[in-house]
Amino acid sequence: MTVITRFAPSPTGFLHIGGARTALFNWLFARHHAGKFYLRIEDTDRKRSTKQAIKAITDGLQWLGLSWDGDEIFQSENQERHVKIAKILLDQDLAYPCYCSPNELAEMREQARAKGLQPRYDGRWRDRDPAEAPPGVKPSIRFKAPKDGATVIHDSVQGCVEVDNQQLDDMIILRADGTPTYMLSVVVDDHDMGVTNVIRGDDHLTNAFRQTQLYRALGWDEPTFAHVPLIHGSDGTKMSKRHGSLAINAYQEMGFLPSALRNYLLRLGWSHGDEEIIDTDKAIEWFDLQDVGRAPSRFDYNKLESLNGHYLRELKDDQAVDLIEPDLSDRLRHKLTEEQQNRLHAGIAGLKPRAKTLVQLAENSFFYIAPRPINIESKAAKFLDDNAKAYLLELANELQDVTDWNKENIENLIREFANSRTLKLGLVAQPLRASLTGMTVSPSIFEVMVALGRFETLARLRDL
């Protein structure tokens, strides 16, 4: 049997970090088993679903590199089918109309809570003659859930979990306006799509029991469930839009790489021995639901950053330049000239290990393309007193005559220059760095000079 998974977000907001991990796990599981991974947009709540949210979700998945099979599926398009199934349940006396008003229900819940019971529907219309229905009230349709015994699920992550059927009330499957509810729609769609493994957040665990009852009532095979623990914010509670969880594109804007985010998310709740750096091929090869932990985890920005630094260093020089070029030309407010691109390509290798994010990489490389005279940070300016400026000018004159402008020659000349004046190398290098980069921190100053080229180097020195 081919494995079929699905990611089923509701388009009421952006794709956040928890959703992204759920999608990743579904994707990984399907790819590992050479199965299918579908995207189903759960847009049955038309009031809250938006086009922007759908786009944010698909863009986010694409950016993360999680490609789904076939076209995305819109749950709202299957409504007729959902209603049809509800009718079948009704015909088979597995569902019934309920004429309770929302107020009545609220009261019921309140009373149950007061008595220390789980707030739930008491089933008052379950066996009542519909002839007693109050006039003019459209009923909702409720599923006739088993009253005795217990429902057990064998969850790939949570193991064997059992709940007393008394805890589960008769859920609404069709609203008073005739539209299907989530609980019905998921079951029907998952069945119709042939979903074999439902991998989703832990917050759905209790739903799994109700859904299981529905599968059984319908005589359908149940999928295997896998409820993955949630990702918590730094305070240890569920992440939400107002609480620590950012849209996936926020991570993109902060300069994170999809590869880093995938690796990070994978290791949050899943492990493979002591492995930390896991590329996507390895992830597909190793991923298994058995290795997903049962405890919730907290989001750790530092670790993400560290991983990002790793993947940044692994980038080919050309790729790295391509990735920061849009940012750079924004700062410049024009496209990069060929000369600027050349300097970047020459300097990028020295820049990569010094950045954790693309944003930092762009920031740190700006000095290469900055128009003269370059801006000198105040901390850097402190290195440029009159004394320093004087010997920097002398140095410029010596540099002018270097026959072959390469790192070795430049370094030799500068070391010799410092030696002859009994200056420590740092006393020359720091002012040099300040005048050439405008900063106190940069890659090796000799590399910088090579990347800048002789003309620009001398010009910057003489700008002082």
Place this chain on the structure above:
RNA sequence: GUCCCCAUCGUCUAGUGGCCCAGGACAUCGGCCUCUCACGCCGAAAACGGGGGUUCGAGUCCCCCUGGGGACGCCA
């Protein structure tokens, strides 16, 4: 409140009864490298929530407590 789930360094985790006076990674703190800062390398500090069992032996199994989380919608 009721039900369900969870519990190893600050964080993510390894650990499936003896290999663990608990290993890795991030972060932290030292050191090396060194023209600055990173990278890299070396090293340090840092955890099995508590109490009962079971067993020759428990981080690993059972029970209780405590703590945390999630679910209890005509939302998904």
